[in-house]
Amino acid sequence: xxxxxxxxxxxxxxxxxxxxxxxxxxxxxxxxxxxxxxxxxxxxxxxxxxxxxxxxxxxxxxxxxxxxxxxxxxxxxxxxxxxxxxxxxxxxxxxxxxxxxxxxxxxxxxxxxxxxx
Amino acid sequence: xxxxxxxxxxxxxxxxxxxxxxxxxxxxxxxxxxxxxxxxxxxxxxxxxxxxxxxxxxxxxxxxxxxxxxxxxxxxxxxxxxxxxxxxxxxxxxxxxxxxxxxxxxxxxxxxxxxxxxxxxxxxxxxxxxxxxxxxxxxxxxxxxxxxxxxxxxxxxxxxxxxxxxxxxxxxxxxxxxxxxxxxxxxxxxxxxxxxxxxxxxxxxxxxxxxxxx
Numbered sequence: 001x002x003x004x005x006x007x008x009x010x011x012x013x014x015x016x017x018x019x020x021x022x023x024x025x026x027x028x029x030x031x032x033x034x035x036x037x038x039x040x041x042x043x044x045x046x047x048x049x050x051x052x053x054x055x056x057x058x059x060x061x062x063x064x065x066x067x068x069x070x071x072x073x074x075x076x077x078x079x080x081x082x083x084x085x086x087x088x089x090x091x092x093x094x095x096x097x098x099x100x101x102x103x104x105x106x107x108x109x110x111x112x113x114x115x116x117x
Numbered sequence: 118x119x120x121x122x123x124x125x126x127x128x129x130x131x132x133x134x135x136x137x138x139x140x141x142x143x144x145x146x147x148x149x150x151x152x153x154x155x156x157x158x159x160x161x162x163x164x165x166x167x168x169x170x171x172x173x174x175x176x177x178x179x180x181x182x183x184x185x186x187x188x189x190x191x192x193x194x195x196x197x198x199x200x201x202x203x204x205x206x207x208x209x210x211x212x213x214x215x216x217x218x219x220x221x222x223x224x225x226x227x228x229x230x231x232x233x234x235x236x237x238x239x240x241x242x243x244x245x246x247x248x249x250x251x252x253x254x255x256x257x258x259x260x261x262x263x264x265x266x267x268x269x270x271x272x273x274x275x276x277x278x279x280x281x282x283x284x285x286x287x288x289x290x291x292x293x294x295x296x297x298x299x300x301x302x303x304x305x306x307x308x309x310x311x312x313x314x315x316x317x318x319x320x321x322x323x324x325x326x327x328x329x330x331x
Contacts, residue, residue: 010221014211018204025200028161032193035168052161059203060154066210067146074217076139081226086233093240100244 010066017062024055139217146213149206156199160192167192 030048034040167185174181214221262268 010214010218011211014207014214018207021200021203021207024157025196028157028196031161032164032168032189035165056154056157060150063150063203063206063210064147066214067143067150070210070213070217071140071143073219074139074143074213075219076217079216079219079222081223083226083229083233086230086237090233090237090240093237096244097240100247 010069013062014066017059020055020059024052024059027052027055142213146206146210149202153199153202153206157196160195160199164189164192164196 027048031045031052034045034048167189171181176184
């Protein structure tokens with residue numbers, strides 16, 4: 001399960017970055033909204049501006065890190081691995097179980113019919 | 118600005134799909150990231166600068182106000198466009214990661230194979246346990262049946278192998294086999310019908326059956 005988590009961890013990180021981009025634009029809009037007021041609240045202004053700046057820097061840093069990782073890992077060749085054989089064997093095993101269940105059901109029905117008065 | 122050229126590859130007969138190498142593609146991703154972040158920061162900074170109210174303007178305040186309004190709209194649109202471009206970049210990176218991150222793809226395939234094999238082993242183990250239980254019950258039932266009086270009432274209730282071998286001479290003798298034992302087998306069929314003990318006639322000519330009765 002840890003390996004599967006590692007496989008999805010980068011995708012989760014990229015999804016988090018998408019949310020971060022939206023949050024940064026939201027913060028930028030809040031800063032401009034605050035400035036448009038007659039009496040702007042300086043604390044809220046500073047807070048929103050800091051949030052915007054932090055979000056943009058975080059997005060840039062993490063996207064750069066992802067691109068660096070892909071530069072090291074990517075080969076340009078298609079991956080030809082597959083789990084089809086294991087899937088097929090498992091499907092056949094499940095078919096065996098279903099067949100056994102079917103036959104036992106028929107046997108049970110036959111026994112019940114014989115035992116009926 | 119880099120220009121991507123279509124480089125011909127005489128050794129390979131591939132269709133012209135996407136000629137970019139992976140390095141060029143990743144460099145383009147870097148460039149897009151830098152440009153979009155720069156665009157967001159620059160436009161935001163310029164909007165903040167435009168907020169400042171100047172006392173002396175070259176045009177009337179109304180005109181200056183309209184100009185500032187238009188400029189802010191354009192810069193805000195640029196910020197939103199850059200944000201959407203960043204979202205597209207993240208989507209492209211996700212796709213590239215899924216297709217080209219071989220370590221994680223290998224791990225995912227191995228984990229899936231392991232999962233499927235364990236399920237298969239569990240199914241087979243349960244089927245084998247079921248088989249063993251049923252064979253035990255069948256053994257007991259057969260013992261009970263064949264030791265009871267029901268199995269000896271009629272020759273048709275003989276064990277399957279006995280009934281099979283008993284039926285074979287009766288089935289083949291009227292057809293007139295080309296073997297020299299046909300007369301003997303006919304005699305044997307009449308003899309076995311009178312005897313109570315079962316015999317083992319062999320149609321393929323082993324000959325021990327007829328010689329025993331002749």
